[in-house]
Amino acid sequence: MVKKLFLILLVMVLAGAAYLAYAVFTHGFSAREEPSWAEAYFARHARRIATPAGAKELKNPFPATPESMAEAQEHWVAHCSSCHGIDGRGDTTIGRNLYPKAPDMRDAETQRLSDGELYYIISNGVRFTGMPAWGSEDSPESIWALVAFIRRLPHLTPEEIQSMRQPPAKEAEGSGAPKPHAHASGTAPHKH
DSSP states (O other), X not given: OHHHHHHHHHHHHHHHHHHHHHHHHHTTTOTTSOOOHHHHXXXXXXXXXXXXXXXXXXXXXXXXXXXXXXXXXXXXXXXIHHHHXXXXXXXXXXXHHSSSOOOOTTSHHHHTSOHHHHHHHHHHOOTTSSOOOOTTTSOHHHHHHHHHHHHHGGGOOHHHHHHHHSOOOOOOSTTOOOOOOOOTTSOOOOOO
């Protein structure tokens, strides 16, 4: 029995090494290449692989209110839409050129993830993809609000999407400049 398991493991390791050698010598690992079926499979399942089982059971502890949804929408537009797009499709210059590509957040595969899985992914990122970890930048409340907003993405109307594309109105503060986004630490981001 042990010998049989060892042989199966050896065959799998050799097959993986052969595929790696083939990929490197034939086309490298360019993000411009279409992924092989194996790469596509692992990319599609990277989110699930990266999420611990306990995260699936987490429930959003914050009720979605008009205020929290407005803040989450503003956060989405300012910080998430460069990769995922205003409408969540991932059809942006950055989203299309990531490897693996940014997922369509409206897609059933994404929407089937539990609230806890989405929270974990936003907080901790997904290794070997373009998804960074935001847990040290954003508060838990703001990440849970984003989870609720992601649930709304498949249901956005064309009018809502168009309004999200409009630049935000200037705040009525002394200089008329928009208020900077506050991070979880309570500090504003550096100005460039």
